[in-house]
Amino acid sequence: MRIPEETSYTRVTNLSVFRRAVYRIVARIRPGSVLTYGQVAVKVGAPRASRAVGTALAENRYRDVPCHRVVRSDGAIGEYAFGGTNAKAARLRREGVRIWNGRVIFPK
DNA sequence: TAGCTGACGCAAA
């Protein structure tokens, strides 16, 4: 597919409705907070598409789509194409997300 | 057009 990393997803036309919706939601996640794949799925109107959300984020190359802020529903960090789970956790900690034993501590 | 497969998940068992 070959997506230029420096391009904002909002300028791209060859995105599916689903992926555009996913990116739109994820782009709004603020530093220090996270959403689960399932929560993103709900927000885009496809409650059972959590896995598809993961796939969409796996291929994301846009800087305005912080896919490291999307984690698993059980608190596990999840995969991360750009640097792996480790880098993902490091980034989240850097942003103030609390992580204990490889699990995100969801705020109450 | 229809079918098959991989994929950064989820919930139940």
Next chain:
DNA sequence: ATTTGCGCCAGCT
């Protein structure tokens, strides 16, 4: 803590 079946999207044949 691990395993299993499921479900959705998108790319390929």
